[in-house]
Structure formats: structure tokens, C-alpha cells
């Protein structure tokens with residue numbers, strides 16, 4: 001039964017509860033007036049609206065996922081304060097005008113590959129791929145811990161553009177050919193879509209390099225404008241349907257051992273952002289960069305198996321072809337270094353880092369893969385059987 005002696009305690013408890021509830025309501029309503037107005041403004045009306053233009057067709061899997069991811073990460077992390085909208089090649093500017101569009105402020109961000117701009121900036125090739133150069137893992141190390149990114153920023157500064165690593169494909173395939181390459185002589189007269197410094201190497205080796213954006217490579221092969229095309233690797237090549245227009249699929253990707261993509265940001269637009277949004281842009285680029293390598297690593301093998309099942313003929317480049325391409329790569333690099341002061345400066349850094357990291361990778365990556373191959377059964381046996389003489 002309720003005892004009267006407890007009544008004062010109950011009254012005190014009830015009064016205390018009332019004070020607490022009123023207090024909480026006051027705190028709650030004061031919270032609602034200030035933060036809610038900020039939240040409303042950020043959801044309904046972004047503080048900043050950015051356009052992102054790419055060199056890829058809109059929603060292209062693989063390469064085209066990076067700009068979409070970047071936009072999503074920025075929108076999520078900024079709670080909509082910085083809105084990034086992605087436009088594919090040709091929607092605002094054609095593929096090969098992305099850099100100029102960002103430089104001139106027609107778009108705040110671009111996604112593409114630095115070697116597309118080698119006509120304007122010869123040294124830009126270092127930041128996509130150097131033939132027989134560094135792998136994805138090594139490139140990321142050089143850019144983020146070896147001074148590479150600072151050199152890249154210095155290279156683009158005169159254009160009012162800030163670069164960030166924009167994803168890596170890992171080691172690419174050498175490409176699709178509509179005929180077999182039996183020796184280095186077969187490069188003669190071959191027309192191939194192959195950009196960057198590798199294009200010059202291919203020319204010097206007897207072929208003809210042709211500059212074609214991703215959205216047009218399929219048709220160019222189909223209509224015979226080119227005889228061969230390098231694009232990326234099994235996952236992305238299959239999405240473009242390149243196996244429908246060429247029978248022979250060659251490896252290894254001597255020309256793009258760790259092709260790095262880029263985000264380019266208009267420097268003035270970046271400076272206008274408050275520090276937290278600048279940080280969000282940097283970290284969104286970093287996350288999108290890593291995500292691309294993860295996705296290609298996960299999807300390439302399955303896509304290769306599907307290509308082989310559908311009749312693609314897998315081939316290793318003949319040794320004399322690789323030797324000739326290496327010889328011409330050395331010459332092309334020497335020409336670049338002697339003709340361009342920034343190329344020489346970047347090459348010194350690239351070479352020093354590459355040499356050091358290769359030394360360690362001999363006893364780490366390579367030694368481990370060799371050791372693993374000795375104890376595990378070969379997984380590509382079936383695929384290799386499609387190759388004569390192997």
C-alpha cells in the first residue's frame with residue numbers, strides 16, 4: 001500500500017521530471033531553430049554547384065564509374081552543400097576538350113587521362129603511363145609519397161588546374177588485333193588506336209598510332225579505320241564489345257603497366273571552397289582513386305573467362321615485338337626529356353623512385369608471386385592452351 005510518508009518524495013520527483021521535460025523541450029526547440037535552417041539550406045539549395053565533364057561516355061562501367069563515385073562521395077560527405085553533376089563526353093564538351101573546359105572554368109572538374117593532353121603538355125604522359133614503367137601500386141606510391149603529385153600540380157599550375165589521382169586500371173592488355181602478330185615485322189603498316197608516349201613508340205616501331213576517344217573505338221575497328229586498338233583490359237574492353245570487332249587479344253600491356261586516370265579541378269573554383277569542402281574534394285578523389293583499382297582487380301578475371309568462352313583468341317606478344325617496343329620506348333623517352341624541361345625534371349623523380357621501388361619489389365612482390373606459383377596449380381592453363389606453341 002502507498003504510505004503517506006513517501007508523498008513529499010513523489011511530489012519532488014514529479015516536479016523534477018517536469019523541470020527536466022521543459023528543459024529538454026527548450027534545448028530541443030532552440031536546436032531546431034539554428035541547425036534546421038542550415039540543414040534546410042543545404043538540402044534544398046547547395047552552397048556550390050559543380051559540373052564534372054569526362055572523356056568517357058556517360059555511365060561507362062570501370063573508367064566511367066570514377067567520376068560518378070567522386071560526385072556521390074562529395075555529395076554525401078558535404079550533406080549536399082557541394083553538388084557535383086557528371087556529364088559524359090559530348091554532353092557539354094567533346095572528350096578531348098575536357099582539360100581546356102576545366103582550365104577555362106566551363107566546368108569545375110574533369111575526369112580523364114593526362115596523356116590525352118600531351119600535344120599541349122608533353123610531360124603530362126608521366127602521370128598516366130610510361131611504357132615499361134611503374135605499376136599501379138608503384139604509381140600510387142610515387143604520387144602520394146614520392147613527390148609525384150607535387151610535380152603534377154606544378155605542371156598543371158600554369159593552366160589554373162589542380163590534378164588529383166583519379167583511379168588506376170592496373171596492368172592493361174596490349175590490345176585487340178584483327179590479325180595475328182607473328183613477329184616484329186607484322187607491326188609494319190598497322191593502324192592502331194594507342195595514345196600517349198606509347199603512340200610515338202608504336203609509330204617508331206613501324207605502325208601508325210591513331211587518336212580516338214573511347215566512345216568511337218568500336219566503330220573505328222568495325223569500319224576498318226584501324227586494325228588494332230588498346231583500351232583497358234578484359235572488364236572494360238568487354239563493356240565496349242571489342243571482342244565483336246577483333247579476334248586476337250594480346251598481352252602484356254607493355255604500354256600501360258598501371259595506367260593512372262586523373263581528376264582535374266579548376267583552381268579558382270577550388271580556392272572559393274571553405275576548407276572543409278576542399279578536404280572533402282581531396283578525400284573523395286583519393287577514395288575514387290583506390291576504388292577503381294579494387295573494381296578492376298575484382299572484375300577482370302571473370303570478364304577474361306567470358307571473353308575466352310565467347311571465342312576470343314588470347315596471345316602473348318612475341319618476344320621480338322616486345323624487344324623492339326622497348327628499344328623504341330627508350331628512344332621516345334630520350335626525345336621527350338631533351339625537348340622539354342619539365343619532362344626532364346619529372347623523369348629524374350620518376351626514374352629514381354622507380355629504381356628504388358623495383359629493387360624492393362624484386363624480393364617482395366615478385367619473390368612472393370614466384371613462391372606462390374611453385375606451390376599452387378596454374379589457374380590459366382585452359383586459356384594458355386588456346387595459344388599455339390605455349
Ligand code: CA
Nearest residue numbers: 230231232256
Ligand atoms: Ca589504355
